Amino acid sequence: MTRRYRILYHHRIRAEDGQAMHVRELIRALREEGHEVHECALVPKGDTEGGSNAEPVGGFWQRVRLPRVATEVMEIAYNRTAMRMLESACDRFRPDFIYERHALHLFAGLRVARRRRLRLLLEVNSPMVDEMTRLRLLHFRRRAARVEREVLGGADRVFPVTAVLRDWLVRCGADPAACRVVPNGADPARYGDTTRAEAAALRRSRGVPATAPVIGFVGYMRDWHRLDFAVDALGLPGMDQVHLCLVGEGPALPSVVGRAQQLSVGDRVHVFPAVPPREVPKHVSMFDVGMIPAINPYSSPLKLFDYFAAGVAAIAPDQPNVRESVTDAENGILFAADDGDAFGSRLAAALGDLDRTRAIGRAGLDRLLERDWTWRGNARRVVAAYEELAR
Structure with a gap:
C-alpha cells in the first residue's frame, strides 16, 4: 500500500444481522489495512459486535409496527439528517472519499460527494426497487426508481456483490465501466x-x-x-x-x-x-x-x-x-x-x-x-478502485 486514506463510511443500517456483519467486517479490514475510517450512521456498527444470525430488526429505524408507507416516508426524510451528518463529518474528518452502502430512497451520499467534490464509492447488495416491488412493499415506486437511477449512474464506482447483480444494476442505470464485482468474504x-x-x-x-x-x-x-x-x-x-x-x-x-x-x-x-x-x-x-x-x-x-x-x-x-x-x-x-x-x-x-x-x-x-475472498481482500479492492479514479 502506497498511501493511507481517510474514508467516510456511510450506511443506514439498524439491523443486527448479516448486513451489520458486512459493515463491521469491512470497516475492520480497512482499518487493518492501515486506513482511517469514520463511520457515519445513526446506529454505528464498526465498534460493536452482535448476533450475525439474530432476528433482523429492519433496514432503517426499528420497524415498530409502523405501516410500510410510514416507514418509507421516514426513509425518504432520513436524507436530510444524513446530509447534515455527512457535511459535519466532512468538515471534521476531511475524507479522501465517501463509501456508502446503498439503501432504498438514499441519495445523501451522492449529493454531499458532489457538493464536496469527493468521489463516491457505492456498495450494492440487492436490486432494491425491484425487490421491494416484488414483495409489494413499495409505495413510492417511481420516486424510488428515480433516486436509484440517479445514484447508480452518479457514483464513481459501484460494487455489486455478484456479476448477476452487476448486470441487473446496469439495467437500472449503473455505468458498466464503473462497476467492480466484490463478493462477500470471510476471515x-x-x-x-x-x-x-x-x-x-x-x-x-x-x-x-x-x-x-x-x-x-x-x-x-x-x-x-x-x-x-x-x-x-x-x-x-x-x-x-x-x-x-x-x-x-x-x-x-x-x-x-x-x-x-x-x-x-x-x-x-x-x-x-x-x-x-x-x-x-x-x-x-x-x-x-x-x-x-x-x-x-x-x-x-x-x-x-x-x-x-x-x-x-x-x-x-x-x-x-x-x-x-x-x-x-x-x-x-x-x-x-x-x-x-x-x-x-x-x-x-x-x-x-x-x-x-x-x-x-x-x-x-x-x-x-x-x-482472496477475504474481508481484507475486499478492503484492498475498494482502495484499488479509488486509486484508479485518482490517477
Whole structure:
C-alpha cells in the first residue's frame, strides 16, 4: 500500500444481522489495512459486535409496527439528517472519499460527494426497487426508481456483490465501466486447530457421536430457505446416522423442528441459538457439509464464504450467482434449484463418500485463498478502485 486514506463510511443500517456483519467486517479490514475510517450512521456498527444470525430488526429505524408507507416516508426524510451528518463529518474528518452502502430512497451520499467534490464509492447488495416491488412493499415506486437511477449512474464506482447483480444494476442505470464485482468474504485466520477443538466440544455437548456425519446451516431461518429439504433428507436410506445442526433463529424454525418430529428424526436435529460473529467459526466447523438449500438469484451469501474458510464442503443451488463462486464437484456441491429430491440425492452421495467430500471442502478453502475472498481482500479492492479514479 502506497498511501493511507481517510474514508467516510456511510450506511443506514439498524439491523443486527448479516448486513451489520458486512459493515463491521469491512470497516475492520480497512482499518487493518492501515486506513482511517469514520463511520457515519445513526446506529454505528464498526465498534460493536452482535448476533450475525439474530432476528433482523429492519433496514432503517426499528420497524415498530409502523405501516410500510410510514416507514418509507421516514426513509425518504432520513436524507436530510444524513446530509447534515455527512457535511459535519466532512468538515471534521476531511475524507479522501465517501463509501456508502446503498439503501432504498438514499441519495445523501451522492449529493454531499458532489457538493464536496469527493468521489463516491457505492456498495450494492440487492436490486432494491425491484425487490421491494416484488414483495409489494413499495409505495413510492417511481420516486424510488428515480433516486436509484440517479445514484447508480452518479457514483464513481459501484460494487455489486455478484456479476448477476452487476448486470441487473446496469439495467437500472449503473455505468458498466464503473462497476467492480466484490463478493462477500470471510476471515480464514479465525479457523484452525483451536476452532476445530471447540467445534468437537460443541458436538459432544449435544450428544452427536464423533464419527457421525453432520450437515448444518447458520443464519436467520425463513420458510424460503427450504430447510425442510434437509429434514426430509434425514429420512432417506443410508442417512440414519446423519445429524442436522441449525445455528440461529427465525420464523421457519418451529415448522422445521415440527417436521423433524413428524418424520421421527427429531433426535438428530440440534438447534443452537443465534451467536455473535466471533462464535460462528466454531459452529460452522462442526459441519461436514454446510447447506444453502435456497438463495435469491443475485446475492453473494455470507455463509458460503464461512463454509469455504472452515474447509467445509458447501451444497447450494445450481444457479448463475452461485456458480460465480462454486464449481460443482470441485470446490462445492450443486443441485438443481428448488428440487428437494435433487438436494437429498446429492447430499446422500456426499455423505456416503466423506473422504471425497472433505477434499471438496479443502478445495473451497484453497479457492477462497487463491481469489482472496477475504474481508481484507475486499478492503484492498475498494482502495484499488479509488486509486484508479485518482490517477
